Amino acid sequence: MSNTRGLGFLGRTRERERLDGMLTQARDGQSAVVVIRGEPGIGKTALLRYAARQASGLRTTEVEGIQAEMELPFAGIHRLCSPMLGGVEVLAEPQQHAIRVALGVSSGDAPDRFLVAVAVLNLLSASAEERPLLCLVDDAQWLDAASVEALGFVARRLAAEPIAMIFSLREPIATRALDGLPELTLGGLDEPDASALLSRAVAGRLDNRVLERIIAETGGNPLALMELSQSLSPSERAGGFAAPTTSDVPSRLEERYLRRFAELPERTQRLMLLAAADPLGDAMLLWRAAERLSTDPGALTPASEAGLLQIDDRVRFRHPLVRSAVYGAASPDELRRVHDALAEVSDPELAADFRAWHRALAAAEPDEAVAVDLERSAGRAERRGGLAAAAAFLERATALTPDPDLQAERALAAAEVSLQAGDFEATQRLLAIAESGPLDGFGRARAALLRGHAALASRYGNEAAPLVLEAAKRLEPFDVSLARRAYLTAWHAAAAANHLGGQSVLFDVCRSVRALPPLPPDPHPLDLVIEGLAVLVADGHAVAAPVLRRAAKEVMRLSAEDIVRWGVQVGGVRLAIWDDEALLVFERQARVVREAGALGELPIHLQALALERAWRGDLSGARGLVAESESISSSTGNQIPPFALLRILALQGREAEASPLIEAVIQEGTTRGQGNAVMVAYWAAAVLYNGLGRYEDAAAASREVVVNSVFPLLTMWALCELIEASARVGDTKVAWEALDGLVATTRPAGSALARGVEARCRALLTDGDDAETSYHEAIEGLERAGVRTELARAHLVFGEWLRSEGRLGEARERLRTAEKSFAEIGMEGFAERARGELAAAGAKLRKRPVQTREDLTPQEEQIARLARDGLTNAQIGARLFLSSRTIEWHLHKVFGKLGIDSRTGLPAALPPHDRDAASRSHGKPLGG
Numbered sequence: 001m002s003n004t005r006g007l008g009f010l011g012r013t014r015e016r017e018r019l020d021g022m023l024t025q026a027r028d029g030q031s032a033v034v035v036i037r038g039e040p041g042i043g044k045t046a047l048l049r050y051a052a053r054q055a056s057g058l059r060t061t062e063v064e065g066i067q068a069e070m071e072l073p074f075a076g077i078h079r080l081c082s083p084m085l086g087g088v089e090v091l092a093e094p095q096q097h098a099i100r101v102a103l104g105v106s107s108g109d110a111p112d113r114f115l116v117a118v119a120v121l122n123l124l125s126a127s128a129e130e131r132p133l134l135c136l137v138d139d140a141q142w143l144d145a146a147s148v149e150a151l152g153f154v155a156r157r158l159a160a161e162p163i164a165m166i167f168s169l170r171e172p173i174a175t176r177a178l179d180g181l182p183e184l185t186l187g188g189l190d191e192p193d194a195s196a197l198l199s200r201a202v203a204g205r206l207d208n209r210v211l212e213r214i215i216a217e218t219g220g221n222p223l224a225l226m227e228l229s230q231s232l233s234p235s236e237r238a239g240g241f242a243a244p245t246t247s248d249v250p251s252r253l254e255e256r257y258l259r260r261f262a263e264l265p266e267r268t269q270r271l272m273l274l275a276a277a278d279p280l281g282d283a284m285l286l287w288r289a290a291e292r293l294s295t296d297p298g299a300l301t302p303a304s305e306a307g308l309l310q311i312d313d314r315v316r317f318r319h320p321l322v323r324s325a326v327y328g329a330a331s332p333d334e335l336r337r338v339h340d341a342l343a344e345v346s347d348p349e350l351a352a353d354f355r356a357w358h359r360a361l362a363a364a365e366p367d368e369a370v371a372v373d374l375e376r377s378a379g380r381a382e383r384r385g386g387l388a389a390a391a392a393f394l395e396r397a398t399a400l401t402p403d404p405d406l407q408a409e410r411a412l413a414a415a416e417v418s419l420q421a422g423d424f425e426a427t428q429r430l431l432a433i434a435e436s437g438p439l440d441g442f443g444r445a446r447a448a449l450l451r452g453h454a455a456l457a458s459r460y461g462n463e464a465a466p467l468v469l470e471a472a473k474r475l476e477p478f479d480v481s482l483a484r485r486a487y488l489t490a491w492h493a494a495a496a497a498n499h500l501g502g503q504s505v506l507f508d509v510c511r512s513v514r515a516l517p518p519l520p521p522d523p524h525p526l527d528l529v530i531e532g533l534a535v536l537v538a539d540g541h542a543v544a545a546p547v548l549r550r551a552a553k554e555v556m557r558l559s560a561e562d563i564v565r566w567g568v569q570v571g572g573v574r575l576a577i578w579d580d581e582a583l584l585v586f587e588r589q590a591r592v593v594r595e596a597g598a599l600g601e602l603p604i605h606l607q608a609l610a611l612e613r614a615w616r617g618d619l620s621g622a623r624g625l626v627a628e629s630e631s632i633s634s635s636t637g638n639q640i641p642p643f644a645l646l647r648i649l650a651l652q653g654r655e656a657e658a659s660p661l662i663e664a665v666i667q668e669g670t671t672r673g674q675g676n677a678v679m680v681a682y683w684a685a686a687v688l689y690n691g692l693g694r695y696e697d698a699a700a701a702s703r704e705v706v707v708n709s710v711f712p713l714l715t716m717w718a719l720c721e722l723i724e725a726s727a728r729v730g731d732t733k734v735a736w737e738a739l740d741g742l743v744a745t746t747r748p749a750g751s752a753l754a755r756g757v758e759a760r761c762r763a764l765l766t767d768g769d770d771a772e773t774s775y776h777e778a779i780e781g782l783e784r785a786g787v788r789t790e791l792a793r794a795h796l797v798f799g800e801w802l803r804s805e806g807r808l809g810e811a812r813e814r815l816r817t818a819e820k821s822f823a824e825i826g827m828e829g830f831a832e833r834a835r836g837e838l839a840a841a842g843a844k845l846r847k848r849p850v851q852t853r854e855d856l857t858p859q860e861e862q863i864a865r866l867a868r869d870g871l872t873n874a875q876i877g878a879r880l881f882l883s884s885r886t887i888e889w890h891l892h893k894v895f896g897k898l899g900i901d902s903r904t905g906l907p908a909a910l911p912p913h914d915r916d917a918a919s920r921s922h923g924k925p926l927g928g
Contacts, residue, residue, distance in 0.1 A: 010222075011193030012047065015184060019051045022164045026132040027057055031158035035140075035167045035178050038186035040250045040321050041223025044168035047186075048136045051166055058134045058164070059127070065142030067320050068279030072353060073386015074102045076147030077120055080135065084127045088119075091126075092878050094597055095119035102146075102385050111385045113146060114636055115597030117153035118881045124154065125161045125883035132162035139320065140167045141175055145388035145421070152177040156635040157882060160889030180634065188220020201226045223319065224249045227256050254325040260306055261326055267299040269326075270338075272309070275300070276327040277338045277361075280354070281314040288345040293337070336362045353377040356393070366402035374400070375410070378417070387421035395430060408437030415450050419457065427454045445474030449486055456493050462501040462673030465493035469509050480516060481524070487513050488530040492569050498675030499708040506710045510534035525554040526566055529573055536576055536712060545748035548577045556585075563589050564598045571608055575713050578746060578754035580785045586612045594879065600638050603629040610644035614651060617788025619826040622648050624862025628880060631859070641665055641677035646684035651789060653691045653829015658684065679709045679718075686721035691829030693836070698725035699734075706738065716745050720761055724797070727764040735765055753790075756781025760794045763801070771801060792821035796834050803841045812843045856897055861910075863887060864894045868906035 015036075022032035036044045052060050063080040085103075088096055098111035099119035127133055140148055155165050155178070167178060171185075189197065194215045198206060206214075206229070218224035261269060274289055275281070287297045303309050310316045317323045327335075343358035356373035363370050378393035394414035401407035415430035427450065434447050452468030472486035487509055494506040513534035519527055528551035536544035555570045563570070567589040574582040586609040593605045610625035626644050633639050646665065649658035662681045669677035682704040689698035698721060705718035719742040726735035739761055746754035756778050763774035775798040782791040799814030815838045822831035835845055856864060866876045873884040873891070880887075895901060898909040 010197050011189050012043065012050075015047055015186070016050060018184060019047060019166065020054060022166070023051065023055055023058065023134065026128075026134065026162045026164040029132075029160065029162045031161050032164045033155045033158060033166075033181055034184050035169055035181050036184045036186060037169050037171050039171055039221065041221050041227075041253060041319065042186045042188070043222050044170075044186060045138055046222070048138050048166055048168055051134065051164075052136060055134045055164075057132065059131045060134045060136065061127075062136035062138070063143070063147075065137075065139035065148075066279045066281075067139075067142045067323055071144035071146075071386075071389045071392065073144055073146040073381050073384050073389040074116065074150070076137075076143035077116075077150055078103050080137070080147075080151075081120060081123055084123050087126055088123065091119055091122050092874075094595070095122060095878075098385075098597065099123065101383070104384055107383075110383050112597045112599065113149065113385050113387070114153060114599030114881075116146075116385060117150035117635075118157075118597065118599075120150050121154045121157050121881075122877070122883055124163060125885055128162045129885070133164070135163065135165040137165070137167045140169045140178060142320075144386070145175075145177075146386045148175060148177045152181070153635045155181050157631075157886075159882070159886040161883055161885050176637070188215075188218070189222060189225070190220065191215060194218075194220045194222075194225055197222060197225055198229050202229050218249055221249045224253055227253055250321060253319075253321050254328075257308065257319075257322045257325045258329055260308060261322075261329075264302050264306065265299065267295050268302045270295055271297070271300045272303050272326050273330050273334060274338045274341065275309065275315045276317070276323045276330075277335065277358075278315075278342055281316060283311065283313055283315055285342070285345060286315055289338070289341040292341040292344055336364055353380065353393075357396075360396050360400060363400055366400050368400075368402055368406075371397040371400045371410070382417065387417055388423065391418040391421050391423060391426060395426065398430065398433060404437050408434045408439045408443065411437065412439070412443060412447055412450070415447070419450055419454055422457070424454050424458050441474070442478040445471055445478060448474055452486075452493070453489070456489070456496075462497040462675070465490055465497055465501050465505045465509070468493055469505065469512065472509075473512060476516070481527070484513070484516065484527050484530055487516075487534070488526060488566065488569060491530060491533055495572075495711045496676050497673055498679055498711050498714075500670065500673050500675035500678070503710060506537055510537040514538055525551065525558050526562065526570075528554050529566070529570055532573055533569070533576070537710075541576070541712075541745045541748045545577060548573050552577060552579060552585075556588075560592050560596050563592045564596050564601050567593065567601075568604055568608060572713055578716075578749040578751045578757070580751050580753050583612045583616060583786075599632050599636050599881065603633045603636075603638060604640055606632075607640065607642075607644045611647055614644060614648050615787055615789055617792075617821075617825045619648055619651060620858075620861050621865065623858035624865070627858035628862060632881065641669065641674060641680070643677070643680050646680055647687070650684040650688040650691070651825075651827050651830075653688065653827060653832070655688060655692065655829075658688050662688075675709075676711055676714070679705050679711065679714050683714060683718050683721070686718060686725065688829065690721055690724055691827065691833060693833050695725045695728035699729055699731065703734075706741070712745075716742070719745075720757060723761040724764060732765065739765060751785070752781045753785035753787060754781075756783075756785055756787070756794070757790060760790070760797065764797060775801065788821065788825060789827065792818050792825065792827065793830065795821065796830065796837070799834070799841075800837055803837060808841045811841045812838060815841060815843070856894060860890055860894050860897070863890045864898075864906055864910060867891060867894075867903050868910055 018034065022034065025032040036047055038044050052062070061080055061083055063076050065076065088099060091099070094115065095118055097106065097108060098115040100106035101108045101111050102116045124133060124135065137143070137151060158165065169178060188194065195211060198211055198214065214225065214229055218228060261272065264272070270293060271286070271290055274293065275286055278286060290297050300309070300311060304311055308318050308322050310318070339358045340362035343355050343362055346355035346358060348355055356370070356377045359370045360374055374393045374397035378390040378397065381389035381393060391414055394410060394417055398407055398410040398414050401410055411430045411434035415427050415434060418426040418430060431447050431451060435444065439447065448471035449468065452464050452471050455467055456464035468486055468490040472483050472490055475483040475486055490509045491506065494501055494509055497505070510533070513530055519531060528547065532544055532547040532551040535547055551573045555573065558566070558570065571582070571586055571589060574585050590602070590605045590609045593602050606625045606629035610622040610629070613625065614622035622644060626642070626648065629644070642661065642665065646658070646661060649661065662685050665681040666678050669675065669681065682701045686698045686702035686705070689695070689701060702718045702722035702725060706715055706722055709715050709718070719738045722738045723735050723742065726732070726738065742761055743758060746758040759774045759781060760778035763771045763778060766774060775794065778794040779791065779798070782794055795814050795818035799811045799818055802811035802814060815834050819831055819834035819838060822828070822834060838845060863876055863880070866879065871879070873887040876887045877884045898905065900906065900909050
């Protein structure tokens with residue numbers, strides 16, 4: 001952290017009180033985080049130094065971002081955590097491996113960047129167990145991208161660790177890695193404090209008018225106050241005239257530093273530029289480079305005496321603006337000269353990446369040897385998980401490649417890594433370079449595929465599918481297997497865009513797949529998946545069912561890597577055939593993704609699992625998964641539509657919460673081209689309104705899906721809601737047409753779930769013995785399938801029918817079963833509907849006991865369940881990517897809310913309507 005010399009701390013009372021409070025929190029065992037934002041010179045570093053001085057009883061670890069044109073992946077993490085690396089053995093093995101590879105102390109496959117972040121979280125937490133910890137991150141905008149992303153993740157996951165984490169961040173700045181964290185924005189000093197600072201900084205008396213002018217022109221910026229006041233001439237101090245300034249404070253400071261720089265001897269200027277070009281400030285490296293420039297290291301003394309830099313084992317500039325001013329004022333020839341000197345004295349083995357980067361900046365024209373060095377550096381960065389650094393090396397290598405063919409290939413490789421790093425702007429820029437070169441047909445197909453992937457990753461779904469579809473067609477002549485994967489991506493993109501991507505895109509994808517050569521006798525499971533999905537859309541469920549069943553069986557042998565990449569599409573195969581075992585598949589996929597530490601992909605898998613859990617009646621467990629998904633998404637920045645929450649709120653009948661969310665998802669999904677999110681919202685509305693007995697609204701909402709959706713898996717369930725709503729409002733024509741559509745999906749499936757759903761819907765439209773037989777078939781099938789929400793609804797509509805037939809005793813029995821199930825599950829809207837029917841059937845309603853304990857949050861419920869099932873705090877923390885101490889903190893809150901003293905009370909205190917019920921109905925353990 002840069003040295004701050006001055007005249008004592010003036011002002012900032014509110015800010016210092018906030019930092020003092022954070023330190024007290026850490027001493028008391030609680031986490032505290034703040035990002036101090038402000039312009040250069042405003043006093044951010046001074047506040048960090050204040051916190052360090054006040055941190056008695058805390059261990060302090062700190063890192064300062066270094067301004068440079070290059071970055072080394074996780075360099076900031078290495079400097080922050082190096083004092084703690086001896087304790088890395090306390091981490092779970094995958095985390096140990098991830099952080100060792102990321103920091104370059106072990107070799108292995110490139111770790112997931114978020115798994116590295118989890119390892120950092122637990123490493124800091126373990127250190128804080130010994131002694132509360134203060135983490136200071138100064139100039140975070142200049143940390144390498146991998147480090148600032150990891151530290152942002154850590155800051156969002158802190159809760160009950162004795163850790164205070166303080167960042168400083170220059171404004172304006174492009175990084176979004178720290179967005180959403182608690183902030184402290186610094187403005188200028190108020191007039192009394194600014195006046196006091198000026199009085200101390202300036203020898204002699206300042207005229208009041210001059211003092212007021214300086215304060216006004218600097219905006220109370222402390223560094224500007226001291227620097228600019230000292231540049232006043234005697235006449236100006238006494239009140240003489242001076243031309244008003246129009247430049248901003250940072251620009252004025254740079255101008256001030258450049259004037260002081262220009263007064264130094266030429267050899268001193270040369271060494272200062274050399275120091276400005278070295279991002280590490282390594283004094284020994286600087287002296288060796290100075291010798292190559294025939295300059296005596298002693299030439300830096302005048303710069304030190306002028307207060308522009310400080311020299312010990314490192315060379316530190318007084319302020320980063322000094323470095324940027326010196327470097328920015330140099331000519332291209334001067335910059336190439338100093339970078340060449342630094343490259344020549346950098347160790348080709350120990351500092352290969354710095355040497356390659358300096359060589360690149362010293363190059364006056366394309367140079368293949370330099371480009372090769374940069375390419376090697378990119379490979380090293382990528383193997384450590386530093387995608388942003390790898391992309392930067394590859395982009396520079398592209399620019400220095402003399403051969404047009406090779407330049408296009410390198411641009412394509414750089415675009416791919418930039419896409420993986422989430423830099424979509426760089427991806428498009430590099431693709432433009434690649435496509436302007438002499439790429440062959442295969443290269444142009446790969447470029448087209450990357451454009452489609454970039455559109456899909458940016459979450460604007462309706463642009464992606466046509467791009468990926470076109471790329472897949474281009475790939476066919478070169479690599480049919482790769483083309484099939486591209487078609488699977490295109491299918492996913494078209495399904496995500498749904499009706500907003502155009503009615504024809506999904507059908508075009510499926511027709512193209514059907515036109516491919518026949519599958520080999522032993523196809524890859526993913527080839528069966530896209531084949532089955534294509535047949536489903538092109539030819540219907542009856543033709544697709546055999547392929548889908550085979551695909552559902554074969555995908556169980558997919559590798560973990562394939563599950564992480566393709567798991568969501570794979571799950572769709574099970575849903576398309578109304579599979580009774582779909583829950584087990586989603587459990588397995590979420591577990592595999594979690595164990596892989598693929599936090600970027602985990603939220604969508606948790607959402608899929610939550611949907612399945614909710615469907616089977618475990619609404620509490622589903623809410624816990626949603627909370628985990630949202631927590632991880634907020635930490636990673638990978639936001640996805642709230643699919644599962646929509647379904648849960650609809651089943652619960654919580655109109656006050658569900659309706660605004662439904663409207664918001666419809667509006668945002670329409671804006672962003674996420675048609676499937678819009679359709680899910682309408683489906684949720686249909687479920688909500690059927691539960692509340694508002695059948696006309698339910699019919700309208702479900703009709704939106706049935707009429708508009710091109711995604712068959714969603715239409716299947718919307719048909720069920722449309723049949724019930726239309727039957728209740730007397731629109732039998734629509735109901736029978738919807739039943740025909742439903743039967744076309746259930747008959748080929750033949751599962752217990754399919755039979756139960758079809759029988760329940762048919763019973764709604766028939767009379768007499770046929771209706772009663774169908775109701776019994778529905779209950780039998782849905783009991784066997786273990787889908788408690790649909791089973792309870794079957795009891796409800798059976799009871800309603802029995803009441804309409806005048807069989808009141810039987811009706812009351814079915815309705816009581818339904819009401820009890822709804823109440824246990826938490827489907828209050830449907831439960832109230834059942835109570836109304838019970839009252840109409842002459843039943844005396846029993847009051848259910850009022851719950852007196854405080855409700856657990858979804859996250860607390862999830863942690864409590866895992867503890868109830870025997871997992872240790874460490875195991876729960878590893879599963880939820882939280883520290884053991886945070887788990888313990890949550891459990892103490894759980895015990896208080898449940899009125900118990902320890903884990904032993906959890907089995908009796910937790911509600912019984914959870915995942916165990918679904919598991920028992922299958923006769924198998926979950927997650928097997």
